[in-house]
Amino acid sequence: MTLAVIILLALGGLALALAAPNFDERPTVLGGISGTIFGVTLLLGFAAMHESGVLYGAVQQGPLTGLAIVLLSLVGLLAAAGAAIRENGFAAGSGEVHALMMWGILGGVLLVGSAHLLMFFLGLELSAYSTYVLVGYDRDRRFGTEAAAKYLMLGAVGSALLLFGMALLYAETGSIAYAGIAAGLSAHPSALAVGGLALMLVGIGFKLAWVPFHAWAPDAYQGALPLMAGYLSVAPKTAVALGLAVMLTQAFGDAAGMVRGWITALAAVSVVLGSFWAMGQGDIKRLLAYSTIVHMGFLGMGLASGTLTGYVAVAYYLAAYIVTSLGMFFSLEALEAHGIASNLEAWKGLGRRNPMVGVLIAVFVLSLAGAPLLAGFLAKLYVFAALAQAGSWAALIVAVIMVIFGYFFYFRILTALFLEEPGEKPAVEVSATAISLMFILAAAVFVLGVWPSPLMQWLKTAVASLMI
Amino acid sequence: MTLLLIFLPIVAAALVGLLPDPKAEAGKRIALGVALFTLLASVGVYFAYPVGSGGFVSQFRLDWLRLIGSSFHVGLDGLSLPFVALTPLLTAVSVLASWRKTDKGFFALMLLLQGALVGLFAALDLIVFFLFFEAVLVPMYFMIAIWGYEERRYAAVKFLIYSLVGSVFMLAAMLATAYLAQPALGELSFDYLKLLSASGYLAALPAAAWLFWGFAIAFLIKLPAVPVHTWLPHAHTQAPTAGSIFLAGLLLKMGGYGLIRFNLALFPGELKHFSGLLAIVAFVSIVYGAYVTLAQRDLKRLIANSSVNHMGYVLLGIASMTAVGLHGAVYQMVAHGVITGLMFLMVGLLAERTHTREIAAMKGVYPAAPKLGGVLWLALLGGLGLPGLAGFLGEFQSLWGGFLGVMTRPYVWWAVFGIVILAGAMLWTIQRVLLGKAETEVADLEPYEVYAAAPLVFLAVLLGLVPALLTPWIDAGIQPILTLVQEVLK
Numbered sequence: 001m002t003l004a005v006i007i008l009l010a011l012g013g014l015a016l017a018l019a020a021p022n023f024d025e026r027p028t029v030l031g032g033i034s035g036t037i038f039g040v041t042l043l044l045g046f047a048a049m050h051e052s053g054v055l056y057g058a059v060q061q062g063p064l065t066g067l068a069i070v071l072l073s074l075v076g077l078l079a080a081a082g083a084a085i086r087e088n089g090f091a092a093g094s095g096e097v098h099a100l101m102m103w104g105i106l107g108g109v110l111l112v113g114s115a116h117l118l119m120f121f122l123g124l125e126l127s128a129y130s131t132y133v134l135v136g137y138d139r140d141r142r143f144g145t146e147a148a149a150k151y152l153m154l155g156a157v158g159s160a161l162l163l164f165g166m167a168l169l170y171a172e173t174g175s176i177a178y179a180g181i182a183a184g185l186s187a188h189p190s191a192l193a194v195g196g197l198a199l200m201l202v203g204i205g206f207k208l209a210w211v212p213f214h215a216w217a218p219d220a221y222q223g224a225l226p227l228m229a230g231y232l233s234v235a236p237k238t239a240v241a242l243g244l245a246v247m248l249t250q251a252f253g254d255a256a257g258m259v260r261g262w263i264t265a266l267a268a269v270s271v272v273l274g275s276f277w278a279m280g281q282g283d284i285k286r287l288l289a290y291s292t293i294v295h296m297g298f299l300g301m302g303l304a305s306g307t308l309t310g311y312v313a314v315a316y317y318l319a320a321y322i323v324t325s326l327g328m329f330f331s332l333e334a335l336e337a338h339g340i341a342s343n344l345e346a347w348k349g350l351g352r353r354n355p356m357v358g359v360l361i362a363v364f365v366l367s368l369a370g371a372p373l374l375a376g377f378l379a380k381l382y383v384f385a386a387l388a389q390a391g392s393w394a395a396l397i398v399a400v401i402m403v404i405f406g407y408f409f410y411f412r413i414l415t416a417l418f419l420e421e422p423g424e425k426p427a428v429e430v431s432a433t434a435i436s437l438m439f440i441l442a443a444a445v446f447v448l449g450v451w452p453s454p455l456m457q458w459l460k461t462a463v464a465s466l467m468i
Numbered sequence: 469m470t471l472l473l474i475f476l477p478i479v480a481a482a483l484v485g486l487l488p489d490p491k492a493e494a495g496k497r498i499a500l501g502v503a504l505f506t507l508l509a510s511v512g513v514y515f516a517y518p519v520g521s522g523g524f525v526s527q528f529r530l531d532w533l534r535l536i537g538s539s540f541h542v543g544l545d546g547l548s549l550p551f552v553a554l555t556p557l558l559t560a561v562s563v564l565a566s567w568r569k570t571d572k573g574f575f576a577l578m579l580l581l582q583g584a585l586v587g588l589f590a591a592l593d594l595i596v597f598f599l600f601f602e603a604v605l606v607p608m609y610f611m612i613a614i615w616g617y618e619e620r621r622y623a624a625v626k627f628l629i630y631s632l633v634g635s636v637f638m639l640a641a642m643l644a645t646a647y648l649a650q651p652a653l654g655e656l657s658f659d660y661l662k663l664l665s666a667s668g669y670l671a672a673l674p675a676a677a678w679l680f681w682g683f684a685i686a687f688l689i690k691l692p693a694v695p696v697h698t699w700l701p702h703a704h705t706q707a708p709t710a711g712s713i714f715l716a717g718l719l720l721k722m723g724g725y726g727l728i729r730f731n732l733a734l735f736p737g738e739l740k741h742f743s744g745l746l747a748i749v750a751f752v753s754i755v756y757g758a759y760v761t762l763a764q765r766d767l768k769r770l771i772a773n774s775s776v777n778h779m780g781y782v783l784l785g786i787a788s789m790t791a792v793g794l795h796g797a798v799y800q801m802v803a804h805g806v807i808t809g810l811m812f813l814m815v816g817l818l819a820e821r822t823h824t825r826e827i828a829a830m831k832g833v834y835p836a837a838p839k840l841g842g843v844l845w846l847a848l849l850g851g852l853g854l855p856g857l858a859g860f861l862g863e864f865q866s867l868w869g870g871f872l873g874v875m876t877r878p879y880v881w882w883a884v885f886g887i888v889i890l891a892g893a894m895l896w897t898i899q900r901v902l903l904g905k906a907e908t909e910v911a912d913l914e915p916y917e918v919y920a921a922a923p924l925v926f927l928a929v930l931l932g933l934v935p936a937l938l939t940p941w942i943d944a945g946i947q948p949i950l951t952l953v954q955e956v957l958k
Contacts (some may be wrong), residue, residue, distance in 0.1 A: 312535055359485075371606055372599040378533070381595070381639075385536045388643035389656075396643070400636035407632055411609075411625070419613050419621065456535055 001048040002061045005041045005069050005109060012037040013102035020095020027089030031080050034098035038076035038105070045069030049462060057177070059113040060246075067315065067462040068112035068242050075235045075322055076105045078441070082227050082330050085434045086337045090225070092137055101231060104130035108239030112246060117166045117176040120243060124162070124207065127236050128155050134228040135220050147223020154206065154216040162203025168196030178246075182253030189255045197252065197259055201266070207240045208296045209289075211270040218281075221289035226336055229285055230329025233292045238318045241299055245311055248303065249466045260304040267300030268398050275405040279412075284342040287409065288328065291368055294406060295321055298383050301395055305386040311463040313382035316456060320367070320375035320448055327441035328364040331357065334434030344412065349422025357430060358417050363442040367449070369410035370403055375448035469513055469526040470542045473506055473552060474587040477559075481579035484572055495572035496563060499579055503560035506582070510553040514941070517549055522944035524592065524661075537646065537656035538595040547728065547945030548589040550802045550938060551721055555585045557923060558717040558809050562710035564920035565813050568820075574615055577607040578710060585718050589725060594642040594658040597726075598635065601686075604719065605631050608711065616706040617825075623699075623706035630699040634686030641682020645734070648673055664733060668956050671737040680738035683730045690723030691779045694753045704772030705825075709816025712768070716775055717809035721801045724782040728794065728946065732786060736953040739789060743875040746787035750870075751879040753780030754886035762893040766825045767818070770897060771811045774851055777890050778804045778859070784883060785866035788876045791950055793869020798942045800862025803931060807850035807859050810924040814844040817917055821910050827900050836906035839913045843921050845902055850928050852894035853887060858931035863887065 016030055023030050049066030059065070079101050083094060090097060104127045111123025132155060136148025170176050172193040173184025185193055205213040221229040248256050270293050278290035295317075302313040332342045335357075340346050351358025367376035380403065387396040448455060480502040484495040517525055527543035544552060559582040566574060581604060588600035605628060613624035646658045652669035653662055663670070670676060689696045704712050731739055739746075757776030764770035778800065785797030818833065818840060819825045834841030850857040853864075867883065870876040913921070931938060 309535060366606065372602045377599075377602075381533075382536065384639065384643055385647075388640075388647045391647075393644070396640050400640045403636050404629065404632045407628065408625075411628065415613070415621070418610065453532065453534060456533070460535060 001044045001051055002059060002065055002069070002113065003055055005044050005048065006059070006106065008037060008041055008044075009102055009106035009109065013099045013106065016095055016102060017099035020093055020099065023095055024089070024093055027094035028084055030095040030098050031083050034080040034102060035077055037102065038073045038080060042070055042073035042077060045073055054115050058116045058119045059110065060115045061113070063462040063465040064242065064246060065109070065113035067459070068239065069109055071238050071318060071322065072105045072108045072235060075231070075238065075326070076101055078322075078326050078437075079227065079231045079235075081437055082230065082326065082333060085227070085330060085333045085431060085437065087431060087433075090137060092139060097134065097137065100130040100133055101235075104134075104231070104235055108235055111239050111243045114243070115178050117169070117181070120247075121159075121163060121166065123243070124240070125159060127239055128159065128207070131232050131236060134231060135224040137228055138223070138225050141223070143223035145223075147220045151216045151220040158203045158206025158213065161199045161206075165196045165199030165201075165203060168192055168199065172196060178251035181251050185253040185255040187254040187257065189258070193255065194258075197255060198262070201259060201262055204240060204244055205266055207236055208300070209293050210266040210296060210300060211273045211293060214270065214274070214293045217293060218286045218289040221285045221292075222283055226285065226329045226332035226342065229288070230326050230333070233288070233325045233329065234322045237292070237296060238322065241303065241314060241318060245303055245314060245463075245466060248306065256306070260306050263300050263304040264392065264395055267297045267304060268395055270294065270297030270300065271399060271402045275402045275409070278409040279405065281409070282344050284332065284344065284347065284413065287413070288325075291410075292325070294402070295368075298380060298399065301392075301399060302383040302386050305390040305392065307386055307389055308460070308464065308467050309382065309389050310386035311466055312456065312460050313379070313386045315459040315463050316382055316452065317379040319455065319459070320379040320445070323441050323444040323448065324364055324367040324376055327438055327445065328361070328368065330434060330437050330441065331361045331364065334430040334438070335428070337434075338428065338430055340428065344416040347413070347416045348420035349425065350416070350428060351418040353422050353425060354428040354430070356435065357428060357438070360438045360442045361417060362414055363445055365410050365413050367445045369407050373446065373449050375445045378449055378452055469509065470544055470590050471528055473510055473513075474542065474583050474590060476506060476583070477502055477579040477586070478583035481576040481583065484579060485576040487572065489572045491570045492572040492575060495575045496567060496569070499575040500560060500563045502579060503556050503563055503582065507553070507556035507560055510556055513544060514549050514553045517544070517546065517941065517944070519546065519940040519944045522546060522948060527592070533595065536658070538593055538658040540596055541593040541659055542587070542590040542596065543592050544590055545945050546941040546943065547725070547798065549941055549945075550798065551589045551718070551725060552586050554802060554805050555582055555589070555718055558713055558805065561809060561813060561920045561924060562713045564916050565713065565816060566708070566710045567916050569615070571615070574611070574710070577611050578714070580607045581611075581714055588722060592660045594646065594660060594663070598639055598642060601635055601638070601722065604722070605635075608714065608719065611711040611714075612703060612707045615708040616711065618706075619702070620706045623702035626699045627703040630689050630696070634689040637682045638686035641679045644675065644682070645670065645679050648675065648679075664952065667734050667736070667952060670734060671956050676735055676738050677741070680731060680735040680742070683726065683735075687723040687726040687731065688749070690726070691720060691783060692723065692776065693749045693780070693783055694756050694776065697753070697757075697776050700776065701769050701772045704775070704812075705766060705769045709812060712812040712816065713809045716772070716812055717805040720775060720779055721805060724779065724786065724797055724801045727783070727786050728797065728949065732789070733949045733952065736789070736956050739787075740875075740957060743787045743789060743873065746783060747870070747876040747879045750780045750784035750787055751883045753777065753783060754883045755889065758886040758889035758893060762889060762896070765827055767815050767827050767830070767897070767901065768812070768825045770827070770893070771808065771815060771851070774890060774893070775804070775808055777886055778808065778851075780883070780886065781863050781866035784870045784876060784879070788869040788873030789953065790869045790872045791946065792865055792872055793876075794946045794950070795939065795942050796862055796865025796867070796869050798946070799935070799938060800859070800866055802938060803850075803858035803862045803928070806924050806927045806931065807847055807857070810843065810847040810921060810928060811851060813921060813924070814840060814847055817913065818844065818910070822908070827897065830901045832902075832904040832906035833910055834902040836908070836910040837912040839918065840910070841902050843913075843925060845898060846925060846928065848894045848898050852891040856929070856932045858928050860932060861935055
């Protein structure tokens, strides 16, 4: 099934790219095809969870790969639907968007499933290249081009460092397969191996936007169309976070404890500085970029705990973040499509100009802040529980204090929405597609926050394979 | 039944919010109906409670977050029932007090608050308690920030941040408690009753003091105790009348309730260790709160500050760790909910009529509007702790308990000054606002406003004269805790 998913995504992307020029007038056709393919791979993902073995010595089949297929296909499905929010499609063509997203998802699946550093790198680059293009898709605006340029440059630096780290690790252990590397690393690795691991973590840190490797994120988010920024905030993050979990448990062997310590430090710095920087933002996309940095910090804390609770927390966090973040960015997309810029100034009084949109956005914002009964709350709660279980009291204290700052900057959005006077501005209309998508995602945020047990149970069985 | 009391208002809130109801005509009627229905139901549960045998009734338990051992466990006992009954009562009063409002969102938020507060008082799982603790914040924030007076934004943000600071430390302490208690319980559990059985083990932990303060900070901010009380004058003053009634009548009680429920029951050793410090905080709150009350020029702010004084008695009673003191603390909380609720109701109605809250601008309200003035008169006398009204019994028992407690006794002598100063403040207010010759016309109470005030007046007098309506329940609630505390302290 894993093989079928890989083939389906690769050929599907190719078909969409080739067919794209013929459907510029009817953008929804390709969106429908793309959505169908993702729907199929989503179902195949459930089947893939029961497989085992390694494909061609490079791609592992198993519960975690299945989990990645399911989560990433969900992102693809939602993003394909989200492309329909802009009724007239994108100025630079719509079919290519679907093709690029599909390849990006394929890259994500490969990098989670990889059993091999080369495959990891290949998956990462495939996922990154598609996002480079997507970020710059709004090419007629200055910010779009600037965003893509910055993202490409810094992304390339990250990839280069990652590759260099891999090379050092190969020099030390003589292997680029996970199992071989794990066998060659001790709890006190040599300077060469420490350098290799550190450089690899820097490269991965670039992709996850951990501070201090985050500099590209605010610009990339601000310049990209909201849909692309939304995709960027969840698809590569989900894949890299799961891929890193696999590496921590399978590739780093006895040195994993040391790497987990570094991750804790990076995560704590991201949470603290990301929160501080987010407080001063007036552009909502920039604010959400810092919000992503903070969220990836919380996620990193879960990853670093290295326990079953921690990995379940990470998986749940990703699921919760997918629905919340995509919901938020879909709202932005819907509003930008109707000419309302994504900044606090333009959002003043939005909750009165269209109460329905206001309340739906409030659900997403509150979930990002971690308000109870919403998915974002449980995501943080599980990470905190993992920290308590691991006895990481200092990290726990830092994390809970930063929640307060989080509330502070998320509530600035709510303040603009509900407390500011709309002035003379007219009522806001958004398309029915947008409202229904936002409503579905808000409902998902609520259901995940209130009744998480089935999902939790399923995630637990999937990530339990990491602990063996 | 517990579930009904929690979730009926929440479901009704969603209904009110979604109805196409531009003038909130249906919304306020639904809110009033739900509040009255839940009031009847909770009064029924209250009187059906077996005060002789005690324990938790109407328990409901559902596996919720299995991985971390948290279940949705709620139940009611003698400690929570008075507050569970007070919540719908004050909701009904608040709805009537806001009868002129035309925003359905306002009434939806009130119902949300009601459900969340009942959930908080009924929670028997730490995570569930935290959930409702936080769930109270968001509606209250919006209630202040959207419908408050002129400095509403600042007040709302201050309220939010102070509350959050407390709650996040409480969350950390909860997680730490559950994980540290794991070896004693043999499983990871956030269940209050299970953790209670491990309180002897918790007391021996080296981190017990940290856990104690994690909880205590949240509750001291909520109570509020000097010096973390500074959010209160702003929030209470700037909130709309209904918001002030909720804040004073119920949100402050979260602090005292939490201190008894968690700090006393789970960490009695630490409470004993720090009771001298808490007694100082209580005494400062009592005296300083009264002194600051004396200096206010804004009538609403005056009442807000008197709450600092009143809640100081609660803390004193708890810090004494005696049965009398705890009785006093709970009695004082209920009495304060009724009397201060009444004060805020009257002052809100008065401010609506005079368009000012300046004490200097009001004169002779009693001759101008005898009904409004009479009720306010009674409320202010209740606030100074006049014997025969509910507040006296609470204050008296708290002080007596404080006197019986070894660590608290030295501070009781000084705390008595708080009574004198507050009495002065209240009497002076009566003189300035109610007495004298009426200078302006003040419309007297409308019939629905009389209905809003009537139950609170009735209760203020009834609880002042017939303590048997409350003490057996308090007894059933705190005796088991005290027995446990004595076992642990041995």
